[in-house]
Amino acid sequence: MKQSTPPALRRTAAFGATVALVAVSSVIGIGTTAAVADTAETSATSTSGAATTATTGDGTAPTTVVEPAAPTTDPATDATPTPTADPADTADGTDVTPAAGDTADGTDSTPAAGTPAESTDPTSDAAPAADAAVTWDQPSSRTNRIVYTVTAGSDFSHQFVAHGGDGPLEYGFAPSIGFDALKWFSWGDDGLLSGKPTVVGAYDFDVLATDTRNTATQYVRIIVEPGAAETIGAQVYSHEDGHNPSWFVSAGGDVDPSGGGGLVTAVPVAPGGSLWTSAAVFDHYSNPLNGPEMPSESVLTSSDPDDVLVWNADTNTWKTTFTARGDRTLTLTSEGLTMTIPVSVEDPTLAFVGSPTSNDVRTTAGKAFSEQFGTTGGIEPVRYSLQYSDGSEADPTHADARIPDHLTLDRETGVLSGTPTIAGDYRFAVVATSGTQTVRREVHVVVTPGATTHLQTFIGPNPQLLGNTTWGYGPGDQLIRIDGTGESATHEDVDSIPVRQGDSLYVKTTPMDAWGNATAPVEPAPGDPAPKVTSSIGSDQVTFLPSVWSTQIRFPHASVHTITVALDGATSTFDVSVTPGSSSSDGSLAYTGADESGPLAWALGLLASGAGLLVWRLRRRHG
Structure with missing residues (x-):
């Protein structure tokens, strides 16, 4: 009977080979540590086999065996190996390896059938576990x-x-x-x-x-x-591509606009217009069976037989075109569920976007301005125009002081834009027209002055600058003499202002922005910043008079005096030529603090003299 080599014998052969290798290595001078470790690892791996269950031919109890991976030798059977000879051969080459199942003396050691094989491994009584994937x-x-x-x-x-x-x-x-x-x-x-x-x-x-x-x-x-269809709704669009406005209609007929704003009583559409409708079917847990599309070809009918209904199998939507004005009901059936959709066919009410009836807008001179006046409803196209507060139509191509300068209204988009430069308070209206409908939105625009860039200064012989001759600044800050009043006033460039020794001049100044807008009140109130006036001659007597918001300068010394005026970060200077001699004898009285002309604002005095109007025109012309 031929059997596999017992495990003990295989391990003996392995360890015997290792000992022999150590002996040979010691003779030729090679270290053995690595060889022993490597051989031990190889031996351990090779003892792993697949355990199988075998049944003998006579039906006795099965014997567990281990399928060998490679024959090995148990070092326990040969404690003293000879390193110079193969343990399986004699000196003359005769093979003396015992046959399987025999001892060294030739006796048969094979166990009888049904008798467990006796292990010769002194370190283990069982085969190692398998490593199965x-x-x-x-x-x-x-x-x-x-x-x-x-x-x-x-x-x-x-x-x-x-x-x-x-x-x-x-x-x-x-x-x-x-x-x-x-x-x-x-x-x-x-x-x-x-x-x-x-x-x-x-x-x-x-x-x-x-x-x-x-x-x-x-x-x-x-x-x-999704589960079985349990509820139905409808998505209604005003455009085939699904753009807004659109509405979701519940099974109970509630119409909810997609843009918000609360429920409406019906889906609006203009006469001759169309709506696109798709079913939205949901299961018990509100899972859509079909998303925005219908799960199958559904049925849609209208209470108005003149309406035209067309089914689109590619998009699973119904297109309904409405011919006559009035209310009607669409009935939609899908997946065995039915609902109704209320529709109102009429000219949609035209209205400006937003609830306020007026727009209050503030901007700054020299700053770009843009305001959108949008509308809802109506029948496209919507056209926009401007009206003055008295209801007259504004000409967008013509400048008018009743609306800010440089502002234009786009008639198709309703955008009012531009860069105004004249500060002021403006009231007008934007009008939207669609078909026979017209709506009006009141507009209040406040244009405030920009930052102070220069001073507008006037000099005269009395506090209110009344008289035939005053001085001021023209283009390029050139000192000018202004003669006359009103429309007939004239001017000429001068280098200095003449005055006799002992006489006085009065200075009024206003801070201005780059576009000629006063950045401080023309009629200041108590507590407002006052101008600071200084002279290059220390003996000059400078007195601020708050009752008329003017500065008096008295010149006791004859020479050329340089006067500097400063306010709100801006300055201006001018020269005064003081000539020797007695005070002027033109009959005017020295200022005593009394306002002999009454409570006239200095701005009215400027208009009376023509100086303010003239200087403004000069700056506009050369600006």
Whole structure:
């Protein structure tokens, strides 16, 4: 009877070979540590085999054997190996290796049938465990998952079973990131995944089977499909491409505009206009069976037989064109469910966007301005225009002081834009017209001055600058003499202002922006910043007179005096030529603090003298 080499004998041969290798290495001077370690590792690996169960021919109890991986020798049978000779051969080359089942003296040591084989391994009485891989019956990958389906609200249960391994298998479940699997599913290490999902979607799991040494993964996807149709709604669009305005109509007939603003009584449409309608069917858990499209060809009818209804199989929508004005009802049936849609066919009411009836806008001179006056309703196109506060139509091509300068209104878009430069308070109206409908929006625009860039200064012989001659600044800050009043006033450039020794001049100044707008009140109030006036001659007597908001300068010394005026970060200077002699004898009285002309504002005095108007024209002409 021929049998496999017993394990003990194989281990003996292995260890014997190792000892022989050590002896040879010592003779030729090679270290043995690495060889011993390597041989030991090889021996341990080679003893691993697949355990099988065999049944004898006479039906006796099975004998467990180990299928060898390679023959080995047990070092315990030869404690003193000879390093210079092969332990299997004699000196003359005769093979003396015992046959399988025989001892060294030739006696047969094979156990009788049914008798367990006796192990000769002194270190172990059992064969080492097998290293079996863990496998799944059905292949899968992250990109090719095994798919299971379940209906929303139904119970789901699946037992995952893998094979192989060196012992009992345990299972782990790794749900993909991006959904709350714990809300719908539960699992255990026995491989059972169960749950009752109610939200439609795809749920991915990585299922791991392991024996603690080997692991295999199965990739699965659970698709939750909608349940049976239970409720119906309708999506109604005013454009074929689905753009707003649009409305969602519930099964109860509530019409909810997509842009918000609350429920309306009916879907509005103009005579001759069209609406596009699609069903939205939901299950018990509000999962759409079809999203914005119909699940199948549905039925739509109108209470007005003149309306034209066309089904589009490519988009699963109905197009309804309405011919006559008035109210009607559309009836939509899908998936065995029916609902009604109220529709009002009339000219949509034209109105400006927003609830206020007027617009209050502020801007700054020299700053770009833009304001959109949008409307809703009406029949396109909508046209826009400007009206003055008295109701007269404004000509957009003609400048008018009743609206800010450099502002224009786009008649098609309703955008009022431009860069105004004249500060002021303006009131007018924007008018929108669509078909026979007209709506009006009152507009109040306040243009405030820009930052102070220079001073507008006037000099005269009395506090109110009344008289035939005054001085001021023209283009390029050139000192000018102004003669005359009103429209007949004239001017000429001068280098200085003449005055006799002992006489006085009065200075009035206003801060201005780059566009000639006063950045401070023309009629200042107590507490407003006052100008600071200084002279290059220390003996000059400078006195600010708040009652007339003017500065008096008296010149006791004859020479050329340089006067500097400063206010709000800007300055201006001018020269005064003081000539020797007595005070002027033109009959005017020295200023005593009394306002002999009455409570006239200095701005009125400027207009009376023509100085203000003249200087403003000069600056505008050369600006």
